[in-house]
Amino acid sequence: MKYLSKHVATWLIRCGAIDEMDRELYEYAVYSLIFLIAPLAIILTFGIMMDRVLESIIIIIPFMCVRKFSGGFHAKHVWVCILCSCSVLFMCVYMVTNIKYIFVLNICVVLAVTSLIILSPIDSESRKLDEGEIVRYKKVTAAISLVFGGLYCVCLLTDNITYAICIAEGIMLPACLQIPCILLKLKSKEKLGESYN
Template sequence: MIKLMSSKVACFLCKDEERKDNYELYEYAVYIILSSVFHIATIIVLGLCFNLLVESLVLYFSYIAIRKFAGGYHAKTPARCYLCSLLISIIILSAIKLFCCTNIYILTLLIVIEILCVILISRIAPLDSDNNPLNSKEKKYYRKVSRVISTALLCISIITIRLNYIKVGVSIMLGIFMSAGVLLARYVQNVINRY
């Protein structure tokens, strides 16, 4: 559906003779914009359904901030990507809704896991994909940025928990967990593909 809409918008934008050479570029740009809007709209709807709008947005943007620079596993089709993202978001929002508590031992355990995830991200990021190979200069830059973002989010999550905004802090943590999870999945996939 998004592909069809992207094609129609690109056709409209390329009506002029001088723009016809840019059709594929316009189609891709519109596709990326529409996909992003669709994902954000889904996150907003899920947040409203779970009565966790702020937490769902914090989770999504924490995850995307790291993923943009760290990379990670990619589903084979956009539909699979969307369905996996939807399922994971539902599971995580359910966990926030049902299990978010003020137990100091559980929060301490989550912080320890979060620190381990940040170390993992720092060690193996970035991982490029077949569609987006990175040169050595880009890898060095993306590694620095992913380390800074994941470390900053770690600090922000701890601060928000200390300020008693526990659900927001846990949402940031879970965004880091998701980023580390897709990064680790891509790393394992790369190892398997080598053999």
């Protein structure tokens, strides 16, 4: 991904579209664009294969909207990220057609929305957030999570169970991706406490 970002930025410089001084900015922009498009392309591929295109879109929209501001776990290597993303998104599309709505799903959605509101944002090692961004991202994550939580309720009330399950998955995914980061922070605090003793 980084190689592709650098290659595109170099091509833009050679074409005279951007200045060399702006290289880093455009590399980051291309990198962000790839990460924005990749989950959509992956899940649409699975949606087409399983004849669940609309469901795939309904899963990925809440995920992408929330994930952009909530943060969470990022794999260190691109191939690990792609492999894990493919596996998780395949399971999401597969589960839509194979799980039934149960009351436990309501509890999971409430827990996911609550944890997203409380724990967000989690910044990554590659891009640390400043104080202003943290406050803004927290508010945006809370608003988006509540909107999709509301849409989940509307789908349940209108008996659109399949779409409710899709939205539930889209909300729970970014919440689940925060868990490894929280566990790592707790582990590092624990080690820090041990070193003081």
